[in-house]
Amino acid sequence: MGKNNLVMDIKDFSFTYSGAEEPSLKKINLPVLENKITAMIGPSGCGKSTLLRAMNRIHDLYSGNKYEGLINLYKADGSKENILDLKKENDFIKLRQQVGMIFQKPTPFPMSIFDNVAYGLKLSGIKNRSELEGRVEKALQGAAIWKETKDRLKESALGLSGGQQQRLCIARAVALKPRVLLFDEPTSALDPISTGAIEELITELKEELSVVIVTHNMQQASRLSDYTAFMYLGDLAEYDKTDKIFLNPSKKLTEDYITGRFG
Numbered sequence: 001m002g003k004n005n006l007v008m009d010i011k012d013f014s015f016t017y018s019g020a021e022e023p024s025l026k027k028i029n030l031p032v033l034e035n036k037i038t039a040m041i042g043p044s045g046c047g048k049s050t051l052l053r054a055m056n057r058i059h060d061l062y063s064g065n066k067y068e069g070l071i072n073l074y075k076a077d078g079s080k081e082n083i084l085d086l087k088k089e090n091d092f093i094k095l096r097q098q099v100g101m102i103f104q105k106p107t108p109f110p111m112s113i114f115d116n117v118a119y120g121l122k123l124s125g126i127k128n129r130s131e132l133e134g135r136v137e138k139a140l141q142g143a144a145i146w147k148e149t150k151d152r153l154k155e156s157a158l159g160l161s162g163g164q165q166q167r168l169c170i171a172r173a174v175a176l177k178p179r180v181l182l183f184d185e186p187t188s189a190l191d192p193i194s195t196g197a198i199e200e201l202i203t204e205l206k207e208e209l210s211v212v213i214v215t216h217n218m219q220q221a222s223r224l225s226d227y228t229a230f231m232y233l234g235d236l237a238e239y240d241k242t243d244k245i246f247l248n249p250s251k252k253l254t255e256d257y258i259t260g261r262f263g
Contacts, residue, residue: 007179007210008032008055008099009080011070015054018064024050027069028236030229032180034074037202037211039225039242041218043257046231048214052182055212056099057083057092073098073179097124100173104185106165108157108172113140113149116157116168120176135175142208143171144201163194170201174208181205183213187220199224218258222246230254 009032015025025047032038032055040048050059059065072080073095083095097120109116117136126132136153140146145167149160157168166186173181183202187195202211202224215221221228221242228245230238230253238245238254249255256262 005034006031006072006074007034008074009070009072010051010055011072013051013054013067013069013071015050015059015068016066017050018062018066023066024234025054026234030236030239032210032212033227034210035206035208036226037206037213037224038227038229039221040212040214040229040231041216041221041257042231042237043262044216047234048231049184051231052184052212052214053101055083055180055182056096056101057086058096058101060092076179093123097176098178099180099182100176100178101182101184102166102169102173102186105189106162106169108160108165108168110156110158112154113157113160113168114153117172117175120172124176139171139175140168142174142205143167144197144204145171161194163190163197166190166194166198167201170198170205174205178209180210180212183211185214185216188216195220218246230257232257 010028010030013025013028014023016023028051040052042048053059055071067084071083073083074080086092086095109119114136117139118132121132121135137146140149145164148164157165160168187198205211225242228242229236230245232253238249238251245254246258249258
């Protein structure tokens, strides 16, 4: 596909938590470009994680939340579907295979390293042992953790360090060949060396897929991303190429946040 193709397109999107009077997100418009890294920045409570979690309908694990607007997911053939129209449990499973999510705290399953990565593959219908083994190895290599795990595949994933667990979670998501990976502050619980390894990995992943990352770390956003969205009080205050946002933002509010005058 050509450059700057959309992989997701969020249009006039509002989100209200169950029981809340006011929406947490108000009429958000945000493009997500293919094979690019989009960072979402802004002060705590501005709606970054709420928006991120709407992108694969993870809010639907709790009932009563209200969505309005469109979140279009584009397929490889250019066709699109509004993921807010999905109703069936099976549709949500398929969606989350295409739009994977990595959380702040690593969330390995309490099973072997191999089974962690194979789990989603089995769920998606792959039963052949040699195909499973090949896909697991490829995913662990893709997540830069194969060398550390190849002799320990039958051991529990819970025996890995925090940084290794996070890379395993990325391998688990990547194994399903998603179109988009969502990262919710993926390094905030990790030491600097693990953080560097994850950042390097995210940069490599954009060859294969599109990345959206929520981060509190300005340096991380400016280092990693191609595009940056600055959110403030449930609004998308500014969106542009990352260089422009950090060096020459259009709005004073964005400049004040980036230069640390508030946040």
